[in-house]
Amino acid sequence: MSDYISHDHEHDGIDRRGFLQCMAWAGTGLLWTISGGVLASRTLAEIAKAGGSLPAATDLSFLQISDSHIGFSKEANKDVTETFKIALDRINAMPTPPAFLIHTGDITQLSKPEEFDTFDEVLKSCRTKDVFYVPGEHDVLNDGGKLYRDRYLKSVEAKGSGWYSFNKNGVHFIGLVNVLNLQAGGLGQLGDDQLEWLEDDVKGLGADTPIVVFAHIPLWAVYPQWGWGTSDSERALGYLKRFGSVTVLNGHIHQVLQKVEGNVTFHTAMSTAFPQPAPGTAPSPGPMKVPAEQLRSLLGLTNVQYKQGKSALAVVDSNLS
Amino acid sequence: MITLISKNKMAALLCGIVFLNLSLLAFAGEMKDAGTSAHENQIEIKDFAFNPKTLTVKSGEKVTWINRDEEPHTIVSVEKQFKKSTALDTDQEFTITAGAPGTYNYFCSVHPKMTGTIVVEK
Numbered sequence: 490m491s492d493y494i495s496h497d498h499e500h501d502g503i504d505r506r507g508f509l510q511c512m513a514w515a516g517t518g519l520l521w522t523i524s525g526g527v528l529a530s531r532t533l534a535e536i537a538k539a540g541g542s543l544p545a546a547t548d549l550s551f552l553q554i555s556d557s558h559i560g561f562s563k564e565a566n567k568d569v570t571e572t573f574k575i576a577l578d579r580i581n582a583m584p585t586p587p588a589f590l591i592h593t594g595d596i597t598q599l600s601k602p603e604e605f606d607t608f609d610e611v612l613k614s615c616r617t618k619d620v621f622y623v624p625g626e627h628d629v630l631n632d633g634g635k636l637y638r639d640r641y642l643k644s645v646e647a648k649g650s651g652w653y654s655f656n657k658n659g660v661h662f663i664g665l666v667n668v669l670n671l672q673a674g675g676l677g678q679l680g681d682d683q684l685e686w687l688e689d690d691v692k693g694l695g696a697d698t699p700i701v702v703f704a705h706i707p708l709w710a711v712y713p714q715w716g717w718g719t720s721d722s723e724r725a726l727g728y729l730k731r732f733g734s735v736t737v738l739n740g741h742i743h744q745v746l747q748k749v750e751g752n753v754t755f756h757t758a759m760s761t762a763f764p765q766p767a768p769g770t771a772p773s774p775g776p777m778k779v780p781a782e783q784l785r786s787l788l789g790l791t792n793v794q795y796k797q798g799k800s801a802l803a804v805v806d807s808n809l810s
Numbered sequence: 811m812i813t814l815i816s817k818n819k820m821a822a823l824l825c826g827i828v829f830l831n832l833s834l835l836a837f838a839g840e841m842k843d844a845g846t847s848a849h850e851n852q853i854e855i856k857d858f859a860f861n862p863k864t865l866t867v868k869s870g871e872k873v874t875w876i877n878r879d880e881e882p883h884t885i886v887s888v889e890k891q892f893k894k895s896t897a898l899d900t901d902q903e904f905t906i907t908a909g910a911p912g913t914y915n916y917f918c919s920v921h922p923k924m925t926g927t928i929v930v931e932k
Contacts, residue, residue, distance in 0.1 A: 561880075563880045563900070564880075565880070598882070600897070626920045626921075627882070627920075630884070630897035630920065631896045671919055671922040672922055673886075673915065673917035673922055673925055674922060674925055675922045675923075676923075715858075716921055716922065772857045773857035773859075774858065775857070775880050775881055776881075
């Protein structure tokens with residue numbers, strides 16, 4: 490699928506598909522508004538233009554980057570290393586640097602050591618040095634994730650195939666792995682061992698502890714026909730039901746989608762490499778080719794802010810154009 | 811016990827050797843096809859699907875998958891009846907030789923919604 494106009498009957502530069510896509514994005518904006526305070530929509534550029542720092546009362550600000558796919562060089566983006574660099578430049582340009590980055594997987598295209606090397610080398614230009622990772626299916630292709638784990642879990646106490654948790658500013662962060670041991674015909678999967686660990690991990694926490702869960706494949710049924718969901722995510726969310734604020738950050742689908750369900754806000758991030766089609770709008774979820782001048786508007790990163798005393802976190806997406 | 815001989819033609823670390831190997835195989839294949847009735851048992855991977863989804867072959871015949879997507883895919887036997895492929899990038903191939911008669915279900919371990927079946931006949 491592409492964003493080229495295929496049926497321009499009114500000669501107004503928009504066809505039915507384009508119009509529906511616009512509406513889909515407008516709908517996303519509306520959702521942000523009605524969820525009042527849960528999500529705010531301000532781009533990094535706007536924050537930078539305001540000239541000052543981030544709102545003074547912001548106690549914690551971190552950044553989510555996702556799906557850098559280093560090594561991909563097809564038509565949808567022949568230079569993913571460059572767009573990854575641009576994303577890092579945006580982070581470096583923020584008046585107040587984020588406390589840390591979260592990378593929600595698909596660091597590489599093919600799990601090759603040289604792809605990981607390139608990623609690590611480029612990442613050195615980022616002013617923010619702390620990065621927390623979860624793997625995407627592209628990072629664990631041929632070795633069950635060994636290479637990934639050797640490189641990216643040094644600063645955490647990872648369990649099993651690489652899941653872990655940590656605390657920052659009173660917020661409890663949980664990094665989950667749902668791209669390994671996938672079953673024929675199924676979706677993303679956490680597995681019994683990880684779920685038991687999760688139940689135990691949050692047991693001692695007060696219900697007022699803000700929770701941030703991050704994993705590669707969405708932890709909600711975005712579009713199971715394309716495998717965009719996690720088969721046992723309901724069980725995971727069951728353990729988090731009693732908490733007043735749960736923010737779930739995912740990648741994998743290369744576009745911003747969100748859903749608010751009770752106290753849980755689900756959010757998917759843009760890729761820094763290439764866009765993917767909206768659910769069901771193409772024969773398959775493969776890389777979406779768009780005109781070169783549109784590409785950067787469909788790539789981006791996500792800023793998340795936690796303000797002490799407010800239970801909900803503000804999740805702000807911005808593109809690279 | 812059912813056995814299938816597998817060979818991933820695109821083992822990345824052995825590029826040079828594999829290149830030579832490939833040419834030999836191709837050569838051998840041509841020679842063989844010239845003398846016997848040709849069986850082109852190819853499964854194309856396109857738009858996150860195996861085409862054909864079910865393929866019937868005779869025991870001893872080769873089956874080759876070729877990836878036409880811009881996404882890597884794998885071929886993994888559900889019941890571990892044959893050795894799994896490494897991740898196939900665009901236009902890369904994976905070939906097995908069909909073993910004992912039976913039904914062999916397989917899937918892509920990267921995109922497990924993708925499933926297919928090889929039926930091996932005597």
